[in-house]
Amino acid sequence: MIRAVPQRAGLGLVLVGLVALVFVIATYGFTRTFTVGLLDPMINLLVVLNEALWGSFGLAVIAFTIIVRFVTFPLTLRQLQQTRAMQALQPLVQDIQKRFTDPKRRQEEMMKAYRQAGVNPLGCLGPLVLQFPVLIALFYAIRQTLAISPEALDNLSGHLYSWSYIQRAIPLEESFLGMNLAEPNYFIVALVGISTWAQSKTTVTVATDDRARTQQQMMQWMLPIMFMFFSFSFPSGVSLYWVVTSFVSVGFNVVTYGFPALNVPPLVAPPKPPAPVEAAAPVSSEGESRTRSRPSRELRSSAHGTRRSKRKNRRRRA
Amino acid sequence: MPLVTRRKLPFLLIAVVAILSSACVGFSEPRGWAEPVFDGETVYVFLDREEFVAVALDEFGGQWMWTFPDEDIDAEDDIQLEAVYGPPLFAGDRVILAGFSGEIVALTAAGRYVPGQGSWQRDDVNGNIVGGAVLAGDVFAFGTTEARLYVRRVEDGGTVAGWPSDGRRLDGEIWSQPVVAGGILYVGTMDGNLYAFDLATGAEIWPEPFDAGGAIASLTFIGDGVLFVPTLGSEVWLVDTETGQARGRPFDAEGWVWTRPVLRDGIAYFGDFEGFVYAVELATGRSRWTYDTESKVKAQGVIVGETLIVGDEGGTVHFVDLATGRGANTVKLDGAGKIRADLVEKDGFAWILGTEGRLYRATPVNRSDQGQLTVVEREVRGLP
Numbered sequence: 011m012i013r014a015v016p017q018r019a020g021l022g023l024v025l026v027g028l029v030a031l032v033f034v035i036a037t038y039g040f041t042r043t044f045t046v047g048l049l050d051p052m053i054n055l056l057v058v059l060n061e062a063l064w065g066s067f068g069l070a071v072i073a074f075t076i077i078v079r080f081v082t083f084p085l086t087l088r089q090l091q092q093t094r095a096m097q098a099l100q101p102l103v104q105d106i107q108k109r110f111t112d113p114k115r116r117q118e119e120m121m122k123a124y125r126q127a128g129v130n131p132l133g134c135l136g137p138l139v140l141q142f143p144v145l146i147a148l149f150y151a152i153r154q155t156l157a158i159s160p161e162a163l164d165n166l167s168g169h170l171y172s173w174s175y176i177q178r179a180i181p182l183e184e185s186f187l188g189m190n191l192a193e194p195n196y197f198i199v200a201l202v203g204i205s206t207w208a209q210s211k212t213t214v215t216v217a218t219d220d221r222a223r224t225q226q227q228m229m230q231w232m233l234p235i236m237f238m239f240f241s242f243s244f245p246s247g248v249s250l251y252w253v254v255t256s257f258v259s260v261g262f263n264v265v266t267y268g269f270p271a272l273n274v275p276p277l278v279a280p281p282k283p284p285a286p287v288e289a290a291a292p293v294s295s296e297g298e299s300r301t302r303s304r305p306s307r308e309l310r311s312s313a314h315g316t317r318r319s320k321r322k323n324r325r326r327r328a
Numbered sequence: 329m330p331l332v333t334r335r336k337l338p339f340l341l342i343a344v345v346a347i348l349s350s351a352c353v354g355f356s357e358p359r360g361w362a363e364p365v366f367d368g369e370t371v372y373v374f375l376d377r378e379e380f381v382a383v384a385l386d387e388f389g390g391q392w393m394w395t396f397p398d399e400d401i402d403a404e405d406d407i408q409l410e411a412v413y414g415p416p417l418f419a420g421d422r423v424i425l426a427g428f429s430g431e432i433v434a435l436t437a438a439g440r441y442v443p444g445q446g447s448w449q450r451d452d453v454n455g456n457i458v459g460g461a462v463l464a465g466d467v468f469a470f471g472t473t474e475a476r477l478y479v480r481r482v483e484d485g486g487t488v489a490g491w492p493s494d495g496r497r498l499d500g501e502i503w504s505q506p507v508v509a510g511g512i513l514y515v516g517t518m519d520g521n522l523y524a525f526d527l528a529t530g531a532e533i534w535p536e537p538f539d540a541g542g543a544i545a546s547l548t549f550i551g552d553g554v555l556f557v558p559t560l561g562s563e564v565w566l567v568d569t570e571t572g573q574a575r576g577r578p579f580d581a582e583g584w585v586w587t588r589p590v591l592r593d594g595i596a597y598f599g600d601f602e603g604f605v606y607a608v609e610l611a612t613g614r615s616r617w618t619y620d621t622e623s624k625v626k627a628q629g630v631i632v633g634e635t636l637i638v639g640d641e642g643g644t645v646h647f648v649d650l651a652t653g654r655g656a657n658t659v660k661l662d663g664a665g666k667i668r669a670d671l672v673e674k675d676g677f678a679w680i681l682g683t684e685g686r687l688y689r690a691t692p693v694n695r696s697d698q699g700q701l702t703v704v705e706r707e708v709r710g711l712p
Binding site: 159160161163164167178180181 | 357358359361411413428458501503518541542543545560561562583584586601624626641668
C-alpha cells in the first residue's frame with residue numbers, strides 16, 4: 011500500500027504528460043511535434059558534437075548514442091527491472107497455468123500473483139513505448155544529418171538552428187575510420203551482427219522448457235543475421251548507431267542482470283518488494299483445493315526461481 | 329516463450345520503420361535539379377531523375393522529339409546517371425551529361441548513345457557529380473564529392489595533359505559547378521575554399537586559396553574580373569579573379585545562399601534558404617531591398633521586363649518589382665513540387681521546372697481579367 015502512492019503519483023504524472031502531448035499534437039500536428047520536439051534537437055546536438063569532437067561525425071554518432079542511451083537510462087532500467095520481475099514470476103505463472111483450467115480463474119490468479127509481486131504485466135511496455143519515439147528520432151536524425159544527396163542537404167537546412175556555430179559546420183565529414191558513413195560498409199555490417207549477438211547473449215530470459223530453449227537459441231542467431239541483412243541497405247552512420255546502442259545495451263544488461271557465465275553479479279539491486287499480501291487460496295475450477303500462503307520473496311527470486319519452485323512443488327505434493 | 333521478446337521489440341520496430349522509410353520516404357534520394365536548356369524552339373529538360381528529353385515547343389505545348397535513355401536500346405539501358413544536377417553541355421554534335429553516380433556520357437545530337445559515332449561513356453570518376461560540368465573549348469571540367477577536380481576531353485572523355493586521370497585532389501568536396509573565365513578554372517569546395525587553376529597546365533594561380541569561411545555550393549562569374557561566391561555560412565563574397573582576394577566585406581544573408589544571382593545594372597538579385605530575396609549593389613555591397621518569399625529559395629531567378637521572377641521550394645512563383653522589391657503577385661503552382669532548378673528566361677517568359685517534372689512558363693505581362701500576373705503551365709509530360 012505504501013508503494014501504491016508513488017506508483018499512482020507516477021501514473022498521474024504520465025497521464026498529465028500524455029494529455030499535454032495529445033494537446034500539442036492536436037495543435038501542431040504529429041509531424042511538426044515530432045520534428046520540432048525530438049528530431050531537430052537531436053540533429054543540432056549531432057552537429058554540435060561533430061564540431062566538438064574534431065569534426066568527426068563517427069565520433070559524434072558514438073557520443074550522441076551514448077548520451078541519449080544514458081539520458082533514457084531510467085526508463086531502460088525500469089523496463090529491465092520489470093522484465094526481470096516478470097521472468098522471476100514465470101515458475102509461478104506456469105504453476106497457475108497448470109493448476110487452473112478455467113481461463114477466467116486462471117487470469118484472476120495470475121493477476122493476483124502479479125499484484126503480490128508488485129509487477130505490472132504491461133509495466134515493461136510503458137518505458138519501452140516512451141523510448142520508441144526517441145529511438146526512431148535518433149535513426150532519422152543520423153540519416154538526415156548525413157545528407158547523402160544534395161536534396162538531403164537541402165532538407166537538412168530546415169532542421170538546423172540559426173546559430174552560426176551550427177550553420178558553419180555544414181556539411182559534415184562523412185569518412186570515419188576509412189568508412190564512408192553515408193554508404194553501407196561490410197565491416198560495420200559485421201559489427202552489427204556481433205553486437206546484436208552479444209546483446210541477445212546478455213539478455214537473460216527464462217527458458218522453462220525445451221521448446222522455449224530452442225526458440226531462444228534460434229533467436230540468438232536469427233536476430234544478428236536479420237539486422238546484418240538490414241544494415242546492408244543502411245548508411246554506415248545508422249549502422250554505427252546500431253552497433254553503439256547494442257553495446258550500450260550489453261552494458262545495461264550486465265549492470266541489471268549480471269553475467270552469470272563470468273560470475274558477474276548484477277550491479278543494480280532489484281526493486282524493493284512490496285509488503286506481502288496474503289494470497290487467496292487457489293481453487294481450481296475442477297475442485298482441486300489447496301490452501302497455502304506463498305512468501306513474496308519466492309515470487310521475486312530470479313536466480314533460482316525455477317529450481318526452487320519445482321522443489322517446493324515436489325515438497326507440497328509429498 | 330514468444331519469438332520476439334520485449335527486449336528485442338524496439339530494435340525490430342526500428343528496423344521495420346527504417347526499411348519502410350528507406351523504401352517509401354525517399355527524403356535522401358538524389359533526383360536532380362538541372363535547369364531546362366533552350367536551343368531555338370527546342371527545350372532540353374531532365375524530367376525525373378535521369379530521364380532526359382528534347383521537346384520542340386509549339387503553341388499548344390510541345391512535341392516530344394526524343395528521350396534518353398531509351399529502355400529498348402540495350403546500350404542505353406546500361407547507363408546509370410542516377411540523377412543530374414547540372415545542365416547538359418552542347419559541344420558541337422555531342423550532348424554531354426554528367427550524372428550524380430559519377431558516370432558521364434556523350435550522346436549524339438539526336439540524343440542517342442551510339443558508340444563509334446561520337447558517343448562515349450566514362451565511369452572512371454571517384455565520387456558523385458553534383459554541380460555539373462562546365463565546357464571550355466575542347467575540354468570540360470567538373471568536381472566530385474570526393475574532393476577531386478577533373479578536366480577531360482570532349483572528344484572521348486579522356487584525360488588532359490596537366491590534369492591527373494584520377495582527378496586533382498583538393499581539401500574539400502566539390503558541389504558547385506566550376507567556372508571558366510579567361511582560361512582560368514575556378515572551383516569552390518564545401519570546406520570553404522576557392523581555387524583558381526590554369527586550365528592549360530593545371531598550375532594553381534593564386535598563392536593560396538580564398539577562404540570564404542563557409543561551404544561553397546554555388547559559384548558564378550559575374551564579369552569585370554569578379555566571382556560571386558555565396559556560402560552555406562550565409563555570407564556572400566565578391567572575389568577578385570586576378571588576386572584571389574575579397575572585394576570589400578561580405579554581404580550577410582539570413583540563411584544559406586545556394587543560388588546564382590541574376591544581374592542588372594550593377595545589382596545582384598538572389599535568394600537564401602530563409603526565404604529572403606535580396607537586391608544588393610555590387611559596388612557598395614549595400615542592400616537595396618529585401619523580399620520575403622516565406623520558403624527556401626534555391627533556384628536562380630530571372631528578370632523579365634521590370635519584374636524579378638523567383639520560384640521557391642514551396643512551389644510558389646513570386647513576381648517582384650525590380651525597383652522597389654514589392655511583391656506584385658504570387659502564384660502557387662499546383663502539382664509542381666519544389667522549385668529547385670534555376671529559372672530560365674526565353675521570349676519574355678520565365679520557364680520554371682518543378683521537381684515533379686512539369687515545365688511551366690510565367691509572364692509578368694498582365695493577361696488575366698483580374699489584373700494578375702499569370703503563370704501558364706506547359707505540360708511536357710504525357711505529350712505524344
